[in-house]
Amino acid sequence: MNDDAPQQPATMKPTTMAQTSPQQTTPQEAPRPPATAEEILAALDPEQREVATTFGGPLCVLAGAGTGKTRAITHRIAYGVATGQLNPRHVLAVTFTAKAAAEMRSRLRDLGVPAVQARTFHAAALRQLRHFWPRVVGGPMPEIMPSKFAGVAEACQRLHMSVDRAALRDIVSEIEWSRVSMLTPETYPQAAEAARRPGVAGFDSRSISRILTSYEEVKRSRSLIDFEDVLLHMVGILTERPDVAREVRGQYRHFVVDEYQDVSTLQHALLRLWLGEGSDLCVVGDAAQTIYTFAGARASFLLDFSREFRGARSIRLERNYRSTPQIxxxxxxxxxxxxxxxxxxxxxxxxxxxxxxxxxxxxxxxxxxxxxxxxxxxxxxxxxxxxxxxxxxxxxxxxxxxxxxxxxxxxxxxxxxxxxDRFFDRQEVRRAMVALRAATKVDGSDDPARVARDVLGQHGWSPNPPETTGAVRDRWDSLNALVNLADTVAARPGATLADLVRELEERAEAQNAPVVDGxxxxxxxxxxxxxxxxxxxxxxxxxxxxxxxxxxxxxxxxxxxxxxxxxxxxxxxxxxxxxxxxxxxxxxxxxxxxxxDGVIERPEGSSSPGASRRRTGRRSATMHQECRVCGGGLTTPHEERIGRHETCPPTHSEEVMDALRAWRRETAAANGAPAYTVFTDATLEAIAERDPHGRQALLAVPGVGPAKLEAFADAVLEILAAHRSDETAGQK
Structure with missing residues (x-):
């Protein structure tokens, strides 16, 4: 499930998840020699190559879904290092998930540049905060709250507000939005109204403001900070301490930011402070994939990049290597x-x-x-x-x-x-890892698969999945994923239980969850x-x-x-x-x-909600209103499609259905695709029921459409005509 690796010809072997997974990269593995500049560019298409070779100023890469954006920016870093335009120790690549950061580090390692730092915004800021806190604030840095839920629940309790789990979740989300938007409890109400934020869990904006104030008091009383505080504290330190800002900017001089359409106001403020007066910044994003504005993401930072950074270049990646042309x-x-x-x-x-x-x-x-x-x-x-x-x-x-x-x-x-929850944050996974670590001290077995089954069996795993759904099935799936991983590790020569535990720890650090077979x-x-x-x-x-x-x-x-x-x-x-x-x-x-709209044809005279009526000049699918057998009204979409009640006897014979199914099976096999991609069962039944005598009548059958009419009309009409001829011959 690699996000965007292009499947294109290249003289250099493409990086894949299989090549870079922790199970194939051990701490003892010798570092790979750096790729040459020619090898790096040979693996790219023309637009990706332009990204890789563009330096000297701000760069905005507009990269559509499946266009190889991660490949482009990792090869850009590698090419910059190979040609002396970048010092790998002065590069900071920023991603939005720990898994994406781990993949980027892995790809860079495969390209021979392991010294580059690839981190999330929070991870990079936390590393800096831990380093500077004793100097700037004094004493050890406060602990980070593992979750806001307990703190927000206490804040509500102090205000005598009764909230259930669902309401608490909504309040936590709203607090996170206010923090990444750099709002205070005092400025929140007006900003929430301006942003048309709906009332949260039955509380108006003034009440949420009171909860925000109480939540800050809870954190202070417990000497805790949360994840947003990590970024906020670094923004404050870099703003107020020029000496710290100079030190950070001396360390990091070249920045790459992935998924830039998801950047929040707070993250953008931190990035600008990291940059200072510098302009060596490459951002990558796609405005059409902005789906987190409710959580504070602002695509305007991507769309207005050239206004913010004068002289910025823009490169578009539109070659999709992921999906078929039809998709x-x-x-x-x-x-x-x-x-x-x-x-x-x-x-x-x-x-x-x-x-x-x-x-x-x-x-x-x-x-x-x-x-x-x-x-x-x-x-x-x-x-x-x-x-x-x-x-x-x-x-x-x-x-x-x-x-x-x-x-x-x-x-x-x-x-x-x-x-x-993320896989390695799940309670059953954490407990299982503790149990497996303990087992390494008492079991020297060289069969990690057997030991893992014994240990995990004590924590709820069984050879057969539970027949129920929900939390019980989720827990079993998590433990079964660990069992499957144990089987994979056990297949390696000389593998031990300690190897399995080490594999799990490496995966947990990279948030690289094992694949569940489901x-x-x-x-x-x-x-x-x-x-x-x-x-x-x-x-x-x-x-x-x-x-x-x-x-x-x-x-x-x-x-x-x-x-x-x-x-x-x-x-x-x-x-x-x-x-x-x-x-x-x-x-x-x-x-x-x-x-x-534009993908499917709607019945004549209808229009989609919120859209103006369109007339395509093309005949649309028609739905029947009365049963052709008993004359009664039809109520379900399936009945309207076939033109009769499901309880009424069909008007077609099984022979014509058998012939249509046989044709569909042969056509699908010839195309190497599932049968339903030709016509679904419901569409075949509607064709048999309606017995269309020409192309326009066939087009009126729901589920046919212009593309399928063009591809299959001749064959389908020939089958129907042959069936009618057989029936006529049988009546003579």
């Missing part, structure tokens, strides 16, 4: 409907991979039917040999996960829910920066995408960007689905998301 086209189409700055400064991805199956857009009657339908598709892929770890199901809200979990469990398919279930926010061969995006309906709370144009546009991020996680196969109702039997009032 890239759909993602571009979604951004075609954007408004505001996202549209004015958008990147248009250009696919570099061969053709693949077109994305599938599917409708279900209700949420449980959608979950079952997606799980059935996944079961088919797994049965065809596709590893479950290659597949992800993405959704807008975490509450959508439960139905999919149940559907997968019912089919015996493992899964991993992302978006909660389908990934994740919110779209949690999926940012990841990719999978197969992606299902569920709940693509108005009210979920965009979420019902998105009222302003800016909020709706952020939801559009979120949908775009979801689509661009897919490499080979993409399915987008939505359901007409939440529960079985409920009125199907939902509509597909407006972000699919």
């Amino acid at each position: 890239v086209k759909m993602a571009n189409t979604v951004l075609d409907g954007a408004n505001g700055r996202t549209k004015a400064q958008r990147l248009t991805l250009v696919a570099q991979r061969p053709d693949g199956p077109p994305p599938v857009v599917e409708t279900y009657a209700d949420d449980p039917a959608e979950a079952e339908g997606v799980a059935e598709r996944i079961a088919g892929l797994v049965a065809d040999g596709r590893p479950a770890a290659d597949i992800a199901v993405l959704f807008r809200t975490n509450s959508q996960s439960e139905a999919v979990e149940q559907a997968l469990t019912g089919r015996g398919i493992g899964y991993l829910v992302r978006g909660g 389908v990934t279930l994740a919110s779209i926010h949690a999926a940012k920066g990841l990719e999978w061969p197969v992606v299902f995006v569920i709940g693509a309906s108005e009210g979920l995408l965009p979420i019902s709370m998105a009222k302003t144009n800016a909020e709706v546009e952020e939801e559009r960007r979120l949908f775009y991020v979801a689509l661009t996680r897919a490499r080979d196969l993409l399915t987008v689905s939505w359901s007409a109702a939440r529960t079985p039997g409920a009125r199907g009032s939902r509509k597909p998301t407006r972000f699919l």
Whole structure:
């Protein structure tokens, strides 16, 4: 699940996650010789090469999804070192996650420049704060709160405010937004109103201001600081102590910042103080992937870079190496409907991979039917040999996960829910690591796999997964990932339990979690920066995408960007689905998301919410209102699609369905794709029921569409015609 490594020809072997994982890089491994300047450039495409060779001033790299941005900036650093334009000990590369920082360090090590510092904003600031605190403040630096929840809960308790866990979570998020926006309790209310921040957990802005004041008092009374304080203290020290600022700027003179569209006001202030009067700064980002403004991210720092840094150069990376042309086209189409700055400064991805199956857009009657339908598709892929770890199901809200979990469990398919605690921060993982360390002192066995199973078995692991979902299954998945890692370590010659523990410690430091052998279930926010061969995006309906709370144009546009991020996680196969109702039997009032305008055809005379009516001049799919068998009204999308009640007998024969299924199976096999990417079962059934006599009639069948009409019309119409001829011959 490497984020953006291009799959392009190169004379230099590309860096991959497999080559750089901790299990293959031990502390005893000899450092690799530095790559030559020619080797470094040979691994890049023309635009990436321009990034790598541009020095001497501010540089803004606008890099679309899957365009190889990490490759470009790591090779830029390596090329600068190889040509003497950069001193590796004066370079600071800043990322937003510990895992991204670890990957960047690994790639730089493979390029022969291990001395470069690659850290998150917090890690870099914390290192500096620990160094300067005794000199500037005196005494040891306060401890950092592992979590704000306890401190905020105490703050509310001091104010006699009763809050539950959900409300506490919302308050913590609001406090974090206020801190990264560099607000004080006094300035928060006005800023929150100006930013149209909604009321939090039933509290107005004045009440949140009181909680902020109380929270600061809690920290002082306990002699603690939080993660935002780390950045705030460094901003204060660098502002007030010129001697410290000179020392920091003497150490770091060349800066690279990844994911610049996610920079907050606080992070930007710290970066400017690191730079001082310097201008050796390279930033990389994509405004179309700005999805964290609710948490304080400001894409304006990326979009206005050339105004802030005079003489800055800008380079665009638009060659997409991740996804098939069909997926890239759909993602571009979604951004075609954007408004505001996202549209004015958008990147248009250009696919570099061969053709693949077109994305599938599917409708279900209700949420449980959608979950079952997606799980059935996944079961088919797994049965065809596709590893479950290659597949992800993405959704807008975490509450959508439960139905999919149940559907997968019912089919015996493992899964991993992302978006909660980081793997090595989970309680069961921490306890397991403590137990494994203890076992190394009493067990000298050279079979780490056996010992790990014995130890983890005492902590809740079993050879077979639990049949339940939720927390019980999550804990088992975590422990089972450790068992699988133990098997991997045990396969190495001479491996011991100590080797397994060392592997876990290295991975924990790099936040490089072991891969769980299961389908990934994740919110779209949690999926940012990841990719999978197969992606299902569920709940693509108005009210979920965009979420019902998105009222302003800016909020709706952020939801559009979120949908775009979801689509661009897919490499080979993409399915987008939505359901007409939440529960079985409920009125199907939902509509597909407006972000699919231009991707799907809507019925004649309809328009998406928030969009003007479009007339394409092209005949759209039609839905039946009355049952062709009994004449009664149709209520569900499936009934409207096939033109009869599901309880009424079909008007087609099994022979025509068998013929259509056989054709679909052969066509899919010839294309090397799953059968449903040709036509879904529901579409085949609708074709058989309606028995269209020409191309326009076939186009009116929901699920066909212009692209599939062009590709499959002749074959389908020939099958239907042959079936009619057989029936006529049989009647004579």
